[in-house]
Amino acid sequence: MNKVAITECKRYDSKKLREAILETIANSDFPTLEGKTVLLKTNILSDSSPDKHITTNPSFVKELATICKERGASTVYIGDSPALPGHSFKGEGCKIAEVCRETESQWADFSKKTVSKHIWQNIEVPIAAIVFDVDVVITVPKMKTHQLMYTTGAVKNMFGIIPGLNKSPMHLKARSPENFAKFLLSLYDARTPDYAIMDGIIAMEGAGPANGTPRQVGYIIGSKCGIAVDFAQATIMGYDPMDIPILNQAKKRDKNADDIEYTILNAKDCVIDDFRRIAVKKKNLVSSLILPFFTRYFDRKRASKRQEPIFIHDRCRKCKKCVDICPAKALSLDSGKIQLKEEKCIRCYCCHEMCPFDAIKID
Ligand code: SF4
Ligand code: SF4
Known part of the structure; x- marks a missing residue:
């Protein structure tokens, strides 16, 4: 104990x-x-x-x-x-x-x-x-x-x-x-x-x-x-x-x-009743018992069900920290704006973590 x-x-x-x-x-x-x-x-x-x-x-x-x-x-x-x-x-x-x-x-x-x-x-x-x-x-x-x-x-x-x-x-x-x-x-x-x-x-x-x-x-x-x-x-x-x-x-x-x-x-x-938590996505029988057998493929599927990052362009200072950290190479700075390739994004939220200007939201 x-x-x-x-x-x-x-x-x-x-x-x-x-x-x-x-x-x-x-x-x-x-x-x-x-x-x-x-x-x-x-x-x-x-x-x-x-x-x-x-x-x-x-x-x-x-x-x-x-x-x-x-x-x-x-x-x-x-x-x-x-x-x-x-x-x-x-x-x-x-x-x-x-x-x-x-x-x-x-x-x-x-x-x-x-x-x-x-x-x-x-x-x-x-x-x-x-x-x-x-x-x-x-x-x-x-x-x-x-x-x-x-x-x-x-x-x-x-x-x-x-x-x-x-x-x-x-x-x-x-x-x-x-x-x-x-x-x-x-x-x-x-x-x-x-x-x-x-x-x-x-x-x-x-x-x-x-x-x-x-x-x-x-x-x-x-x-x-x-x-x-x-x-x-x-x-x-x-x-x-x-x-x-x-x-x-x-x-x-x-x-x-x-x-x-x-x-x-x-x-x-010591519970703080009104603490603002991240909403928990509950798993169902399929995702908890069947999907783990097909880890790689379903990791991608499960990730795609999570909300993708949303870029608030008028807050963005183009520091490119999000581009540097993105493990999936889903981000680029093109035409003066951060661009997201949705199909590449694995919803890891590293970009959201690293943005110093609160210019990325997760719904
Ligand atoms: S959520 Fe992850 S994969 Fe998607 S754009 Fe941000 S850092 Fe890249
Ligand atoms: S980290 Fe934030 S401020 Fe910097 S380029 Fe990305 S979205 Fe813009």
């Missing part, structure tokens, strides 16, 4: 954060750090300002890094690798680089050194070598909705250990939410974090993970098990956790995956 600690914390105020993080880790099997190297794997989807609440809040990361040092960590690394072209991302815009300077932590450049691993269906992926080099990995996700997977979370946050644009082809290889969930769980298994702690103080509701609305939730969730943190998150958001593809797959492979002891607050007592 996994211990999950949920503590109340309403603001990113240093004193309150410190108290709440200490209470969380004291009640959820936090690992010993004496003499160990530690990586805080933050959620930096894009290098956006903290007031957009797309990224793990820098004040949260700062208190956590400070606590890790006080607990004897020999070196604290902080890092993530958003799906951006090029190397040497530093996290200046999201203020995590500033946290590194203030706490004398080291920024971890995930693209600097990678190792290749075979994971789900023997797909070979490059993974940031640092996650295997450090003694302790702590995943530090932000509580957010997600257009494809309904929620982000501790498991999904580990997708960032695949550096930069190497991530997007994985959407082509695992197109349906179910297969993408299996892929993410295999990646999580490749380097299971030693602890997970979620910034759910100001979450994101609506069209997450990048273009939703900040929402005061006021909780920190910690556990030795990231999957258990994600069960708690889904419950607080008002989802049936079994509707979340990652959690559904986690439960299929381990019937005890949702066996949780809540040591402080129970997630069921």
